[in-house]
Amino acid sequence: MVLKLTKNKIIFTVLIIIAIIFDGWLIYILYHSLTYPDKYWDWDNIQTNNDTYFPKNFMWGTATAAHQVEGNNQNNNWYEWENLHKKDNISRIHNNDKSGRASNHWELYKQDIELMKDLGVGYYRFSVEWSKIEPKKGIINYEALEHYKKLCNKLIDSGLTPVITLHHFTHPIWFEKLGAFEKEENINHFIKFSETVFNYLAELVPIWCTINEPAVFVSQGYFNGVFPPGKKDPLLAGHVMKNLLNAHVKVYHHLKSLPRGKDKQIGLVKNITQFDPLRRWHVLDWYFSKKLNDVFTNSAITFLSEGIFRFYLPGMANINFVNKNAIKALDFIGLNYYSRMHTKGHFNSSLPFTFELRKDKDIQTDMPYAIYPEGFYRAIKSISQINAPIIITENGIADEDDSHRDLFINRYLYALSKSINDGYDVRGYFYWTLMDNFEWAEGYKMKFGLYEVDFNNQKRTLREGSKSLIDLINKPSFDKRGYIVSIGDEAPDLELDYIDGRRVKLSDLRGQVVVLQFTASWCSVCIQEMPHLEKEVWQRYKDKGLTLIGIDRDEPIDVVRDFQKKVGTTYPLALDLGAKHFSKFAHKNAGVTRNIVIDRNGKIVFLTRLFDKNEFQEMINKIESLIQDS
Numbered sequence: 001m002v003l004k005l006t007k008n009k010i011i012f013t014v015l016i017i018i019a020i021i022f023d024g025w026l027i028y029i030l031y032h033s034l035t036y037p038d039k040y041w042d043w044d045n046i047q048t049n050n051d052t053y054f055p056k057n058f059m060w061g062t063a064t065a066a067h068q069v070e071g072n073n074q075n076n077n078w079y080e081w082e083n084l085h086k087k088d089n090i091s092r093i094h095n096n097d098k099s100g101r102a103s104n105h106w107e108l109y110k111q112d113i114e115l116m117k118d119l120g121v122g123y124y125r126f127s128v129e130w131s132k133i134e135p136k137k138g139i140i141n142y143e144a145l146e147h148y149k150k151l152c153n154k155l156i157d158s159g160l161t162p163v164i165t166l167h168h169f170t171h172p173i174w175f176e177k178l179g180a181f182e183k184e185e186n187i188n189h190f191i192k193f194s195e196t197v198f199n200y201l202a203e204l205v206p207i208w209c210t211i212n213e214p215a216v217f218v219s220q221g222y223f224n225g226v227f228p229p230g231k232k233d234p235l236l237a238g239h240v241m242k243n244l245l246n247a248h249v250k251v252y253h254h255l256k257s258l259p260r261g262k263d264k265q266i267g268l269v270k271n272i273t274q275f276d277p278l279r280r281w282h283v284l285d286w287y288f289s290k291k292l293n294d295v296f297t298n299s300a301i302t303f304l305s306e307g308i309f310r311f312y313l314p315g316m317a318n319i320n321f322v323n324k325n326a327i328k329a330l331d332f333i334g335l336n337y338y339s340r341m342h343t344k345g346h347f348n349s350s351l352p353f354t355f356e357l358r359k360d361k362d363i364q365t366d367m368p369y370a371i372y373p374e375g376f377y378r379a380i381k382s383i384s385q386i387n388a389p390i391i392i393t394e395n396g397i398a399d400e401d402d403s404h405r406d407l408f409i410n411r412y413l414y415a416l417s418k419s420i421n422d423g424y425d426v427r428g429y430f431y432w433t434l435m436d437n438f439e440w441a442e443g444y445k446m447k448f449g450l451y452e453v454d455f456n457n458q459k460r461t462l463r464e465g466s467k468s469l470i471d472l473i474n475k476p477s478f479d480k481r482g483y484i485v486s487i488g489d490e491a492p493d494l495e496l497d498y499i500d501g502r503r504v505k506l507s508d509l510r511g512q513v514v515v516l517q518f519t520a521s522w523c524s525v526c527i528q529e530m531p532h533l534e535k536e537v538w539q540r541y542k543d544k545g546l547t548l549i550g551i552d553r554d555e556p557i558d559v560v561r562d563f564q565k566k567v568g569t570t571y572p573l574a575l576d577l578g579a580k581h582f583s584k585f586a587h588k589n590a591g592v593t594r595n596i597v598i599d600r601n602g603k604i605v606f607l608t609r610l611f612d613k614n615e616f617q618e619m620i621n622k623i624e625s626l627i628q629d630s
């Protein structure tokens with residue numbers, strides 16, 4: 001009996017423990033699944049072409065990095081890595097590639113600028129090669145600086161704006177030998193170098209990126225060991241991350257304090273790769289995903305927004321640090337986004353997690369990750385926590401056979417456009433990259449270029465898939481009020497179906513002053529404005545050479561008829577199913593009411609938005625002067 005009770009007790013206790021553990025796990029998984037739902041959009045029903053628009057003044061650019069394109073870099077950490085560091089006598093770079101002449105951009109930059117012009121971009125982000133500028137500690141090579149000055153001048157003469165990155169993965173061998181960013185005291189060398197470049201080039205360069213992707217530099221160089229210095233040391237990784245972020249903060253404040261600093265935009269370039277659980281039901285997958293997101297993304301976001309740095313990997317690293325100077329130490333945040341990783345957790349302390357592709361589910365790129373535009377939107381949302389204007393400083397696809405580049409561009413830019421529509425403050429987009437280049441540990445295998453490069457003769461050829469980017473860059477953009485058109489433009493032609501059955505072509509109304517009012521029955525501001533349009537425009541000028549047409553946004557004829565009765569206006573109303581007419585004048589998702597005044601020659605001369613009494617009066621004055629002019 002006693003024995004039985006004890007046995008039952010044991011079973012009961014074990015069951016309770018299991019229940020607690022599993023309940024806890026269940027709650028953990030449920031909580032995370034609800035907080036981070038796996039986002040997928042219904043691409044079959046998204047027309048990326050129709051729904052992708054960008055604001056006027058949006059910065060379009062392409063990006064490169066010195067070591068990947070210039071050629072002849074023989075004095076930096078990567079040169080050593082490519083040439084000396086072998087594992088079992090095998091090179092650390094795919095195919096034993098060496099950067100060598102790369103895309104010879106050092107010599108061919110003028111021709112490359114022509115390629116940029118052909119794309120229609122207005123900005124070029126490139127990095128300066130520290131090892132060329134300061135080949136020996138404290139010794140500046142002014143010829144190298146002069147080269148970059150020429151590059152900037154050529155860009156400006158060609159109508160492009162230069163954007164400089166001060167550190168893009170490479171630095172001189174002497175700096176590497178000193179311990180690079182492993183040692184806090186070395187930050188001073190980077191500050192001095194940054195100051196030298198800034199003093200030399202700031203008059204030509206309005207936008208500066210301090211450091212490119214601290215998290216990639218750290219994860220590849222100190223975690224996976226596939227970038228120099230090839231270490232696998234999580235604790236050291238944490239310290240390097242801390243030093244890189246602090247280096248950014250110091251360089252930011254220092255450059256800002258220089259005479260030309262105030263009016264320059266200075267920011268950090270942060271990559272985001274989301275770590276998502278491979279199995280959404282598995283607690284370990286969630287656990288490691290969360291840890292990796294915290295360490296590689298959230299640590300930097302919290303540092304730049306609250307001044308608190310935490311790098312915690314259980315049993316491996318636990319670094320806590322506060323630097324209040326970091327709060328808002330940027331004028332913009334650069335975001336590099338490519339894709340996400342799927343984490344698989346293991347009950348194995350020597351290999352706690354791995355990453356796996358879901359080849360059956362996702363469209364793969366040539367890099368070990370899939371096309372995931374939804375993640376681009378998520379990344380923009382995450383980085384917006386820093387509360388600084390966002391510039392997409394890199395985004396692109398490695399796609400040697402060019403079979404997905406077009407889809408990639410259309411979907412990622414749809415995601416970007418959606419984020420802007422939803423209110424995220426994204427100011428620009430730099431495509432990675434202009435032309436094929438040396439893709440670090442992947443050597444020349446990865447083809448990220450909008451232009452294909454034949455490395456035998458350095459010939460550049462535009463890839464078919466890149467054309468969709470050109471189309472998007474050159475597509476009409478919209479202003480703050482949502483207008484695609486501007487004053488001075490010729491009004492797009494419309495064939496309007498009036499609700500009384502008449503059909504009128506806008507171009508047939510040449511010789512008259514035309515006012516188009518975009519309206520809708522559900523729009524209270526429209527209802528407020530319409531009696532004024534009736535009285536102060538229609539009744540006053542209808543017999544003096546003016547046509548006023550209300551164009552109702554996407555409602556059926558019965559609704560529009562009732563609407564007209566309800567507001568009591570008599571000027572003609574026309575239908576606009578699918579907002580087709582509307583979207584020739586304004587961004588499809590922008591609102592009504594708005595008036596477009598067109599002169600007798602078909603030119604747009606005045607645009608209003610909402611019902612603002614002063615603006616409305618100015619419009620009447622304009623109409624009056626047009627009528628008088630006849």
Ligand code: BGC
Pocket residue numbers: 065068212213216271336394432439440448
């Ligand atoms: C880097 C680039 C690299 C690109 C594509 C980014 O992490 O900044 O230098 O070529 O990704 O892998």
